[in-house]
Amino acid sequence: MAERRATHTRQNTDGVSGIQIISQECNGQLSPKPLSPTELDSVNHQDLETGEPFRPRFKTTCDRFLRRGKKPVGVIQSIKKIYGCSWLNLLLLLTPVAWWAHFDENMVDYHTAVFSLCFLTIIPHECLFDYCGEQMALYCGKDLGDLITITLNNAVEVTLAIILLLKCELKLLQSTITGVVLLHLLLVPGAAFLTGGARIWEQDLHPAHTQLNHTLLTVGVLALLLPASFYAAISGSTSSGISANGELPDLGSNTQTDFLTMSRGLAVLLLLIYICSRIFYHNPPGAGNNSLTHSLTPAQLKAYEAKLQEEEPDVNQWVCIGALIVNIAVVAVTSEWLVDSIEPVRHVSNITEEWFGLVLIPFVSFSADGAVAAGYFLQKASRRVWYKTKDPEPPNTLAKAEAIDLSIQFVLLWMPVLTLLGWCTGKPFNLLFDFFEVALLLGACFLVNFVTADSKTNWAEGFILLSFYAMMVLCTWYYTGESDVSSLLLCPGLSATDS
Numbered sequence: 001m002a003e004r005r006a007t008h009t010r011q012n013t014d015g016v017s018g019i020q021i022i023s024q025e026c027n028g029q030l031s032p033k034p035l036s037p038t039e040l041d042s043v044n045h046q047d048l049e050t051g052e053p054f055r056p057r058f059k060t061t062c063d064r065f066l067r068r069g070k071k072p073v074g075v076i077q078s079i080k081k082i083y084g085c086s087w088l089n090l091l092l093l094l095t096p097v098a099w100w101a102h103f104d105e106n107m108v109d110y111h112t113a114v115f116s117l118c119f120l121t122i123i124p125h126e127c128l129f130d131y132c133g134e135q136m137a138l139y140c141g142k143d144l145g146d147l148i149t150i151t152l153n154n155a156v157e158v159t160l161a162i163i164l165l166l167k168c169e170l171k172l173l174q175s176t177i178t179g180v181v182l183l184h185l186l187l188v189p190g191a192a193f194l195t196g197g198a199r200i201w202e203q204d205l206h207p208a209h210t211q212l213n214h215t216l217l218t219v220g221v222l223a224l225l226l227p228a229s230f231y232a233a234i235s236g237s238t239s240s241g242i243s244a245n246g247e248l249p250d251l252g253s254n255t256q257t258d259f260l261t262m263s264r265g266l267a268v269l270l271l272l273i274y275i276c277s278r279i280f281y282h283n284p285p286g287a288g289n290n291s292l293t294h295s296l297t298p299a300q301l302k303a304y305e306a307k308l309q310e311e312e313p314d315v316n317q318w319v320c321i322g323a324l325i326v327n328i329a330v331v332a333v334t335s336e337w338l339v340d341s342i343e344p345v346r347h348v349s350n351i352t353e354e355w356f357g358l359v360l361i362p363f364v365s366f367s368a369d370g371a372v373a374a375g376y377f378l379q380k381a382s383r384r385v386w387y388k389t390k391d392p393e394p395p396n397t398l399a400k401a402e403a404i405d406l407s408i409q410f411v412l413l414w415m416p417v418l419t420l421l422g423w424c425t426g427k428p429f430n431l432l433f434d435f436f437e438v439a440l441l442l443g444a445c446f447l448v449n450f451v452t453a454d455s456k457t458n459w460a461e462g463f464i465l466l467s468f469y470a471m472m473v474l475c476t477w478y479y480t481g482e483s484d485v486s487s488l489l490l491c492p493g494l495s496a497t498d499s
Contacts, residue, residue: 067139081315101114125156139317144282161418176357260423263419263432
């Protein structure tokens with residue numbers, strides 16, 4: 001994720017509050033004396049100014065969201081902050097250009113121009129979703145704020161997925177789902193672990209949260225293994241070739257119906273799993289229990305929640321919600337035109353549909369964070385070279401693994417929602433993925449679970465995740481897909497030769 005969102009606090013190292021530690025880290029002032037776990041838990045619950053035990057400033061979530069007793073942020077100030085949050089917002093100027101290009105069919109290389117402009121236009125919108133998620137976390141607290149941030153960070157991919165579904169690009173949709181999950185399991189956390197752990201022995205994850213994530217990620221991937229295994233079993237003893245007129249493979253007249261029914265049942269069960277996991281995570285059994293009261297919660301997370309309590313938002317919550325609605329509408333229109341240009345661009349460039357979905361389309365979501373991170377790195381590097389900075393910022397001891405939560409939400413929430421939405425709209429979208437795609441997901445799931453098993457990460461493990469993603473990109477370049485599986489995704493009135 002972008003640097004500004006990922007600046008978690010490091011382990012408290014002196015006898016002050018967790019919020020003061022944040023302030024000291026920004027100024028490069030660190031005390032060498034560590035505290036015991038008991039002292040650390042105590043200081044993390046002290047008030048910033050009085051030193052008394054920390055008490056939440058708002059009694060209820062509603063009070064916190066409405067910020068009762070606090071002066072509201074102005075509308076004009078909010079708009080300035082939203083659209084000035086990143087230099088990437090300059091790309092918003094391409095939005096009218098991309099829309100104009102869509103309607104100017106006489107343009108040279110029409111489809112390539114529309115695809116490129118729409119691709120670049122979506123990048124700053126991803127950045128806006130990120131920033132608005134951060135601001136809403138200040139109004140909703142860490143637990144609910146994390147859920148909002150994760151959902152908003154998936155907004156671009158979900159919008160693209162819905163457009164692909166409605167356009168009946170179902171095989172491309174399956175590849176895109178796989179690519180989004182792999183990107184957020186391997187590329188994003190791998191880059192975060194590599195850069196975050198470059199100057200520290202290891203970084204921490206929340207043990208309880210990580211343990212639950214292992215189970216959720218595994219069951220989501222195994223749910224895709226079941227239809228693939230079923231298909232492999234029944235296709236081994238029947239003719240699976242596509243006929244000359246492009247009809248479905250001869251696996252029985254009810255094969256497509258069977259997989260649709262199976263997929264919809266799996267989708268309902270996956271949704272129930274995700275809902276139960278959110279209830280457990282946000283409202284665990286026991287009076288007053290939450291993710292911060294767990295005995296293994298890193299002290300930095302407690303300090304981060306205290307920081308959210310004290311920090312004043314830059315954006316009015318109602319302006320933020322309005323901006324999100326406008327942003328979603330613009331992304332939806334731009335995504336539709338992006339999808340319309342994919343097929344012509346793919347034929348011109350000779351890129352396979354699988355590589356397009358597994359690698360290129362998911363990269364839209366990473367482009368914003370990647371550009372911000374690259375800019376941040378260049379800024380810091382130039383300071384050290386030109387201004388001879390001798391005191392770099394202290395390393396964070398909290399690993400940035402939010403991207404793994406994005407993958408889990410996409411598998412357990414959005415993929416089932418897309419399946420049920422296809423049911424409602426008459427699109428035969430099922431969960432029978434290519435066995436190659438299922439194998440990639442199983443490998444990524446195994447590797448991520450193994451890397452985070454001890455709730456600690458380091459830069460070497462980050463490099464391993466990046467290397468496996470590079471292996472996947474390389475192999476996918478030569479993969480042409482399974483035509484038999486694709487034929488089971490044909491919409492009514494289409495044949496295999498039309499896709």
